[in-house]
Amino acid sequence: MNNPASAFHFTEFPGFEIAQKLIESGIFYKNSPRYDLHKGRGKRLGCIFLNPSLRTRISTQIAAENLGMESIVLNMDKEAWALEMEDGTLMNGNTVEHIKDAGGVLGSYFDFLAIRSFPTLSDKEADMNDKVLNKFIAATGKPIISLESALRHPLQSLADQITIQQHLPQGRKPKVVLTWAPHIKSLPHAVANSFAEWTLGMKHDLTITHPEGYELDEKFTEGASIEYDQSKALEDADFVYVKNWSSFRNYGKTPPVRDNWMLKESSLSQAKNAKVMHCLPVRRNLVLSDEILDGPRSLVQEQAANRVFSAQAVLSHMLDLTTGQK
Amino acid sequence: MNNPASAFHFTEFPGFEIAQKLIESGIFYKNSPRYDLHKGRGKRLGCIFLNPSLRTRISTQIAAENLGMESIVLNMDKEAWALEMEDGTLMNGNTVEHIKDAGGVLGSYFDFLAIRSFPTLSDKEADMNDKVLNKFIAATGKPIISLESALRHPLQSLADQITIQQHLPQGRKPKVVLTWAPHIKSLPHAVANSFAEWTLGMKHDLTITHPEGYELDEKFTEGASIEYDQSKALEDADFVYVKNWSSFRNYGKTPPVRDNWMLKESSLSQAKNAKVMHCLPVRRNLVLSDEILDGPRSLVQEQAANRVFSAQAVLSHMLDLTTGQK
């Protein structure tokens, strides 16, 4: 919403004040999901998926329904045509339609568009420029909501902040820790980037812990403490966000890690009140242990439930902006 | 609905009285599909498919619409993430999300959930325990409708009983025959199990005929006559339900069958008024002959049409239960 190109996109942290308003709005809708049942009447949201999705897909549709908006979902890769992202290319390969053309058409069909597009994890420059998202924004000419892009996952981060807000310790600033976790695949940085951006943006203390070589892009972590010793990082944590990501420096690679970084109950011996967060899907007993996921520390289900209200707050805000209310 | 875990699930035969009520309700909605157009307003149904579906998919959506409910369809395997079903496992393989986590999230998003999940046909114990369905029930904490599980297909069976009810012979009990038919693949037992369970539950006479080695699980057939001679079984039949299934004893296998069990017009020489039923999809001229499917004996299209009203009766009943009406 503070996107330079437009006041209307929701693709990154929107600044402290708007974020605070969105968190409050999300909590409001959590209590009264159908309060604004007619607010979006006659408005149409297109949800375009270039990658799989469960929570994002369903929560966005529900959020739209709760506001009386129509939504249509398109699995671009499976139901429509393979998209070309390069400008000026001779399209004699596997791609059938240019994003300029498809995006333009979608822009004419919908009032708002939402798009999910994962990074390549091989073309660092393209990913760092959030190429697909930005080409989509340029092509559609309509307010865009990111359903996770190469760089960020802002609807997840807003849901995470709503969750943190509802579990704040009394009378002091919370200690928030973002910890790397093991995985068998090379995963994107988007959730970690976005969580750092929002947590710092909301003026919480943030410690990030990960093996050497797994430093995130400093653009997102400036202001956080980086601590390579996981057990030290976890001391007295109030919130522990667990997430795997691949190397940023050695882009998309997964350099070997000696220690076992999986978060288990014993990792939290010095953080007895710590709540544990994860965006899901999570590979159990690889990323996070059963005991934590099924125990009282876990906020994981609550985060997922808050995805509806995160999306609803954003859609509602965008409706306000387009109709001139504030 | 008589499920031990909850009064709200629809996963098996719900007992004579409720079944009778559902049959009547289905017939009522068949005559007045939009009578209760606002009954489900504000309620949301999630339809989760782990396998393909045509009739079940569409009829359930229409039934929900007819009651004013919102419904959202998710092709779990194609649009979301591959699910892990085993507890306690280290998820370092092909599955991305545990059913506990995905089920919990879906439970938080929807008022009712419906799920389709075919059997493995290789892990007999898992299938006999209806493992996926029951894990889904446990994870979601919401009222569940089976859209066909390893063991049963109750919405199909209710539609079948609605169909039988509307074609009952005058003044006498009908003779119902369930006959095995050939196929080229190893097929589940769910439709046959469920048809037997409901037909017997509705106190109809049921004869089951199949080649030796193709006995169904006795749990579903107790009270039926088993007759290995198809032509003898078909004598004086009023309703002939045709269906292939694989061996239960030699689980999921398809031991060779000498005779041609395909039902054709000549098979019914001693059953001149017999109506023929099948749940669809049907492989023509393998399972059932063109002459029967395209002739006056066939109730197949009527069964499929009744799927809407079967689902509508069940959804309506579940709405009654959740709002405390009866």
Add this chain to the structure above:
Amino acid sequence: MNNPASAFHFTEFPGFEIAQKLIESGIFYKNSPRYDLHKGRGKRLGCIFLNPSLRTRISTQIAAENLGMESIVLNMDKEAWALEMEDGTLMNGNTVEHIKDAGGVLGSYFDFLAIRSFPTLSDKEADMNDKVLNKFIAATGKPIISLESALRHPLQSLADQITIQQHLPQGRKPKVVLTWAPHIKSLPHAVANSFAEWTLGMKHDLTITHPEGYELDEKFTEGASIEYDQSKALEDADFVYVKNWSSFRNYGKTPPVRDNWMLKESSLSQAKNAKVMHCLPVRRNLVLSDEILDGPRSLVQEQAANRVFSAQAVLSHMLDLTTGQK
């Protein structure tokens, strides 16, 4: 709508008067999309896709929503069962359900059905008889809208005529040119056939230009001028419709073409006011140059936007016919 089998299908050019009415209706809805927001209330449209689709898929859903109709989309090949098209066959192969059975069921579930089914490009006779479309029409017994069949793409053509109507030159008949363009695959004739059929049906002058060997079926082009010299054909053109198609004579084949038929700005040196049209998706710099697609001549995005109103005009007309209004 002038289909011999029924007054209700929309599968081909419906005759001058109805076409003119539909064009006007489309332009009306373009200005007032939600004017008839309740007209289709209680009516249900099933959209059945046997092939990928972006514009057709979304524009048809939006058109239905704009008229208050319910619509349900089914990706037949991916979400349901592989269909058998041959009558009398023994179904012991890869197809799971006969179109007679699936079509009958869909006919019982919906008030209107829409279907997309591409040609084989190998079985000329089947394609020339529009086999899948016609079997679907026969099986469903409901009013059918073609979402592109082997032979035609009438919703596209109506959108094209709406577009032409809004860009007609003042005081004279327009010169319309349909030009073949290069491609790397063997493509259907449907868009070209349909564009010719509608343009001639609307009594515009039509010149068709293509390499020798790429003559379209004369059934669709009778009355058009055929000109093998592209640059001559393009002289003084008002509208240039660009499209690839495979050979009709040497059916589905792509005999080599020496010259470069791609339309570029320099191709239009003798047609300074020419507007350029294409149905999308388009392979840029193979079929059409960037300079044209991104320049002021292009009507391509406008055509795509008009797809909503083309579908809306047709659905509205079908609603009139079924309720007896005119």
